Amino acid sequence: MTNLFLPLIADVTGDVNNPVNFTFFIGCMAMMAASAFFFLSLNQFDKKWRTSVLVSGLITFIAAVHYWYMRDAAMAGSLDNVTAFRYVDWILTVPLMCVEFYLILKVAGATKSLMWKMIILSIVMLVTGYFGESGIGPFDAQIWGLISGIAYALIALEIWVGGASKLAKAAGEDTAYAHKVLCWFVLVGWAIYPIGYMAGTDGWYNVLGLDGLDMNVWYNIADAINKIGFGLVVYSLAVKKTA
Template sequence: MFLLDVLTIPKDDPVGFTFFVGYMAMLAASIFFFVERGRVDGKWKLSLLVSALITFIAAVHYYYMKDYYLATGENPTSLRYIDWTLTVPLMCVEFYLLTKSAGAKLGLLWKLIIASVWMLVAGYIGEAFNPPGGDTTHSVLWGVLSTVGYAYILYTAWFGEVANLAKKSGNATVVRGVRTLAWFVLVGWAIYPIGYMCMPGGWLNTAFGWSSENVDLFYNIADAINKIGFGLVVYNIAVTSEK
């Protein structure tokens, strides 16, 4: 089945290509993070384990999403949101773990998790329950509600509790690492709304005719950049941070 899936990806199908590349890249990244976890200082082991879990969970979902797409040609919306519901809160956990030594409390962790789940649930309702043919009012309403959760995470990472705790840590590597992760949230996560607006009734679909193919393409690219990128930033902190 594995070889059959590879052979049935058309050479002119960028979406199928990115599904397969995403699967392999996530799997390779998870193996790398698992192996390197044994080589970093003890205080960073949990952070690197979380990075490995993020990419491993994504790799498993991409394996099934790849098969679903090849069999149906449709956007695997439910599988994708299941993946995000597991991995995006874990990405927020990284902010907590990196600033825990500076006094981060469990309250911060739960606020970040709740904001990320809110963002995903609203996005799922907007995308999965959009009426046939597309309803711009529906997609915009739930898109705006989803953005509330995103805006909270973005503010916390750039100006709020996470940013202040990173400065308080006195560790220049942690400060730079948290700021880099904040850039991922600002720029990398911004790719997802582009995909969201490509669905029927979305602004990009209505204005330019961008379709579900563009949705998958943007989502696949964003996942690879953000999940692997998050892990590499954490890994860099672990290997370069002051003891």
Template sequence: MYLTLNNLILAMKPIATDDYVGFTFFVGCMAMMAASVFFFFSMNSFDKKWRTSILVSGLITFIAAVHYWYMRDYYASFGESPTFFRYVDWVLTVPLMCVEFYLILKAAGAKKSLLWKMILASVVMLVTGYFGEAVYTTGSGPSVWGTLSALAYFYIVYEIWVGGAKKLAEQAGGAVLEAHKILCWFVLVGWAIYPLGYLAGTDGWYGGAGEVFGIQLSIDVAYNIADAINKIGFGLVIYSLAVKASDK
């Protein structure tokens, strides 16, 4: 095992000391991996009904850690934003984050229809976003696909803030309602960096959005920081809810 890990480390492309973009990929990978270890090792501390939620939290950060390893190496090798790998990561982890909403509301009577609606909306949001950012990148492509992606995003926001998910959380009350509110803020504020990054990273009607005061901002840095906060933060909210439920 030591030799395998050592070979992997030696195979990694070196990061220049002034490469802040590559540094955020590296830190993101380490942070996600550390969070995965924490969630996986804490599973047995909770009742069986909470272990699935903690397991999903660990899977989210573990999947992200693996992809960040590849994205860091891709960026170091080609000096380009790893758009494809990033969307592969999102299309796996974002639906799992939607699963977290269902799991904490399941005891309050959440049906599988809520789960599948949110998963479908998240997949539509990501697939259309990828088309606009990496496939149909000229003419009206970014604006059309970006609009479709935004509609799916706002559907998720509506569902958890005022729709069926919100009503179930209010029925459950207590720690479930508190955790639901925090997760809602993660989606509304934390996830907002992704459509903003899309605006800044595509052409067409978004031209120049990525440049502020004459300085070209790195979308990858914003994405990397947001990913770490959103995915690890999501898991910590679930962990906190599990702790409170177990104490009672």
């Protein structure tokens, strides 16, 4: 792997019209704009909801910084660096997205054990996914992907039919609705990531014809939808609860 710490403005010569490079650029700008929006809106909310909106801003801000570096790395042809930066981004932001569930359900009695359960599952999901993409460890991409998929499924089960779902029903109509929308983001939006994983690794799923797709385009689209979308749902709930 080449030097992970690229200069903030790299000497790149890649084609900005390339779908990968273009989606990195759009993703970076979208995340920056979302971060500014969330941070600048903090003072309009009751104190108990500011943390939720702040976390939304942190998620998109962390992603924006990493997208800046990933864009430069992609245009310079350093795809190993792109993968490394992406998983550093995810290992920071995905657990924070799990924290959002805890924060909005805290009013209904959500405990930190629920939060840590989801955080640990998300870390397992990401670490095994990274091992699969990078060819690390004793297993091939199929096995690592299976382990990652199981962790993802457990998160989905927890929020759809587990303890988080029960808390959402007891938290009131607005919170229950926001929780359900976030659940759909996890079920549908997060499902884009396995498609990208299968497009970028070898396994039985090659028969699906996904190997002709560029996984970075899939990942970039999914990140923009999920991270900004998550934040907007939390923002909307905070507005309703503050009004």
